[in-house]
Amino acid sequence: MKRLLLAVLLCLPSPAASAEDVAPGKSVAGKNWHPLFPKLENFAEPKLRRYSVPTETDDGLSVSPAGREGLDVKALVRMTNGIDADNAAFLKRAKSGEAITNKQGCIDSFLLARNGKLVFEAYFADSTIDKPHFTMSVTKSIASLGIGKAIELEVIGSDKDLLVDYFPALDRSKLVAGADKIRLCDLLSMRSGIRVDEKKLSRKEKVGRNLPVTSLTLSAPIKPGKAYKYQGTDPNLLSHLIGLKTGKTLEVFLKEKLFAPLGIKNSDFNTDAAGQTRAAAGMRLRSRDLLKIGLMVQAGGQWKGKQIVEKEWIDKSTAIHVNNGRSKYGYFWWSQYHTAGGRKLLVKSARGALGQFIFMVPDIGVVAVFTSYGTRKPSALLDRVVLPACVGRARAK
Numbered sequence: 001m002k003r004l005l006l007a008v009l010l011c012l013p014s015p016a017a018s019a020e021d022v023a024p025g026k027s028v029a030g031k032n033w034h035p036l037f038p039k040l041e042n043f044a045e046p047k048l049r050r051y052s053v054p055t056e057t058d059d060g061l062s063v064s065p066a067g068r069e070g071l072d073v074k075a076l077v078r079m080t081n082g083i084d085a086d087n088a089a090f091l092k093r094a095k096s097g098e099a100i101t102n103k104q105g106c107i108d109s110f111l112l113a114r115n116g117k118l119v120f121e122a123y124f125a126d127s128t129i130d131k132p133h134f135t136m137s138v139t140k141s142i143a144s145l146g147i148g149k150a151i152e153l154e155v156i157g158s159d160k161d162l163l164v165d166y167f168p169a170l171d172r173s174k175l176v177a178g179a180d181k182i183r184l185c186d187l188l189s190m191r192s193g194i195r196v197d198e199k200k201l202s203r204k205e206k207v208g209r210n211l212p213v214t215s216l217t218l219s220a221p222i223k224p225g226k227a228y229k230y231q232g233t234d235p236n237l238l239s240h241l242i243g244l245k246t247g248k249t250l251e252v253f254l255k256e257k258l259f260a261p262l263g264i265k266n267s268d269f270n271t272d273a274a275g276q277t278r279a280a281a282g283m284r285l286r287s288r289d290l291l292k293i294g295l296m297v298q299a300g301g302q303w304k305g306k307q308i309v310e311k312e313w314i315d316k317s318t319a320i321h322v323n324n325g326r327s328k329y330g331y332f333w334w335s336q337y338h339t340a341g342g343r344k345l346l347v348k349s350a351r352g353a354l355g356q357f358i359f360m361v362p363d364i365g366v367v368a369v370f371t372s373y374g375t376r377k378p379s380a381l382l383d384r385v386v387l388p389a390c391v392g393r394a395r396a397k
Contacts, residue, residue: 034354036134037105037373042126043091046084051077054121055129059288060263060304062117069114072389076112079385080122083107086377087124105355105374109133109287112386113295113367118288125373132266132284133371136352139269140235142258142293143279144188144332146250147238148313149257155245159185159316159331163192166241167212178222184241186224187234188331189321193222194233209273211240228322228329232280235332236272239279250277261308262296264289281352287369294350294358294367318348338383341391347382359386366390 051073054063066073087106094100108125111118127133135142150156156166163182164170172180178193186192196219198206205214215233216222239250246253251269259267267289270282285293296302297318301309317331328335334349343363350358355372359382368386370378 034374036354038126040091040095043087044125046088049077049080049084049122051120054118057129059292061113061288061292064114064117064119066112066114066119069117069119070390071112071114071119072392073120075385075389076120079381079389080110080124083110083122083124083377083381100374105372107355107370107372107375107377107381109369109371111287111291111369113291114390115365116295116299118291121288123287127287127371129288130266130286132268132286133356134352134354135283135285135290135356135371136281136354138290138350138352138356138358139279139281139283140332141350141358142254142283143235143238143250144317144330145258145293145297145309145313146242146254147184147188147331148309148317150242150245150253151313152310153257155242156184159183159188163187163237163241164216166245170212170216174217176217176219176221178224179216179219182216182222182224184238185321185331187238188317189329190228190230190234191225191322192234192237193219193224193226194231195220195222195229196233211236211272211274211276228324232278235279236276239277240274243276249275250279258308259289261306262289262292262303264292287371290350290358290369290371291367294360294369297348298360298362298365298367338387340383340387343391345387357382361387361390364390 051066053065056063066076090100090104090106093104106125108123108127110120110122112120123129147156147159151158161184162180163184164172164175164180182192194215196215201214201218205218215237242250242253249271255267264285266286268284270278272278292303296308297314300311301307301314318333318335319330320328320335321331322329334351336347336349338345338347345361345363348360348362355370355375355378357370357378359368368382372378
């Protein structure tokens with residue numbers, strides 16, 4: 001049987017990422033299947049969709065009719081019916097035993113907010129309004145918010161601080177060259193310079209029981225702040241830092257300082273062998289809660305009139321610190337320019353492998369969320385349908 005291909009555009013897993021990022025698995029039918037994907041029999045049947053205003057619940061999201069907020073509702077409905085048709089084809093292929101690549105999976109939720117209000121909401125496959133979804137590397141972006149909160153609370157001094165100063169137990173005589181020069185901002189922008197050859201690690205070292213020691217003593221010589229490399233080591237080191245400084249895991253810190261003020265009650269994270277939160281991937285949240293985070297970030301850190309994360313940190317963390325051409329990187333946040341209706345729009349985003357996205361388009365007051373089971377389609381749909389629907393020129397799928 002063919003193996004499931006899991007490399008996803010712009011969300012390549014690092015050697016230090018969790019098994020969640022890369023491991024294939026089996027469905028109940030015995031086919032090659034990612035372990036995060038649901039059982040085939042749990043997929044909902046496609047249906048003809050018509051627009052209805054999202055339901056207002058007690059989760060803090062305000063709702064509004066999409067037409068009232070100036071959106072092309074018909075184009076969005078056509079898109080969701082197209083998603084259902086694509087998902088039906090996906091399900092048929094999967095049930096027949098055909099290998100499913102990262103280009104052939106399915107979208108399972110789409111949410112759209114305009115002017116701070118939820119205006120469009122659709123669930124597919126096995127997703128529901130209350131079901132948390134894996135987010136893969138979107139976890140990194142949420143971890144960045146946690147670092148900003150830690151700086152605000154003076155748990156951390158500054159993003160310019162040296163990493164080694166937060167790990168006093170490290171034997172500095174054993175550090176590789178350059179390890180003592182890594183700043184927190186280097187980790188946040190994936191420019192730590194840490195390069196560990198996993199082939200040379202023992203099993204104990206590979207599972208990360210002492211990630212700071214492994215990363216800073218077994219790496220090749222380090223040149224921090226220079227070359228960009230997308231890897232799980234950098235966010236995971238910051239998670240260990242939070243754990244050491246607060247006596248709490250990053251998960252607990254985020255739930256107390258970020259999720260509670262946002263009214264996020266249903267979340268989950270993965271932990272590593274040392275008991276620390278995996279910041280590279282592993283978080284699960286409801287699609288509505290991902291939308292709330294996007295709205296809060298787009299509002300400069302505010303939610304319901306309260307400053308949840310300092311605006312200075314929001315601006316700094318979502319700014320462009322690394323320019324890799326088409327895609328630009330901040331502190332675990334992405335930026336990219338899109339064109340719709342003759343307008344050039346800056347889209348800031350959190351991205352996760354297998355098709356997880358929070359898209360924020362500040363110029364037109366839009367936040368969109370997609371969750372998926374292995375597909376690149378959300379980015380294409382953003383360009384072809386969602387953005388045009390918000391500026392008046394949506395094309396048929």
